[in-house]
Amino acid sequence: MSNAQRDEQMWNRVIALHAQVEQRLATTLQRTHGLGLSEYRALGFIAESSAGELRMQDLANRLGLNQSSVTRLVGRLDTAGFAHRDLCPDDRRGVYTVITDTGRERYLAARDTYRATLTAALDEAPDGAAAALRTALS
Template sequence: MSSIQRDEQMWNRVIALHAQVEQRLATALTRTHGLGLSEYRALGFLDESPDSELRMQELANRLGLNQSSVTRLVGRLDAAGFAERDLCPDDRRGVYTVLTEAGRKRYRDARGTYRDTLAAALDEAPDGTAAALRQALA
């Protein structure tokens, strides 16, 4: 087997592992905390940011979403009371997403579920892919 074939095979294993882990995380967060995976990650990025706020475009970039998708996501967070939109005082065209205390609480309540599910999904991954990744990235 050539190195190109090995690389392709390895990459396909990584993609499969990613899909399996993402599905388990999404299911656990939805069932236990009523959050989608992107919503959870958005709350996490906001929780970690200075002043608990990010420009919409920066949030979109961190989540790997386009502007339309992040607008809908922030709309859901706003409707749930987990985040608010705020206009940039220096540039009225700029819009920030600001984490609310309810959003911070929901994120922190869900963080344990996320971490436990992630660890279990990686531990149970077939064919040693997760173990190899852990070793390679350590």
């Protein structure tokens, strides 16, 4: 088997593991905390920023979303009362997403669930895929 074939097999295992873990995280967060996975991650990035706010473009980059998708995501967070938009005082073109106290509380309430679910999903992954990934990345 060539290196390219081994790389392809390894990458396919990573993709399968990623899909399996993401599905489990999404289902658990939605059922337990009423949050989508992207919403949870957005709240986490904003909550853990130094000022409790992030430029929309920075949030999009961290989430791997395009501008349109992050705008819709922040709209959902705003509707739920978890975050709001604010204009940059120095650059009126710059828009920030600011976490609210309610958003911070929801994120903190969901964080332990997310972490426990992530660990369980990785521990239960077939073929030792997660163990191999942990070893490779540590």
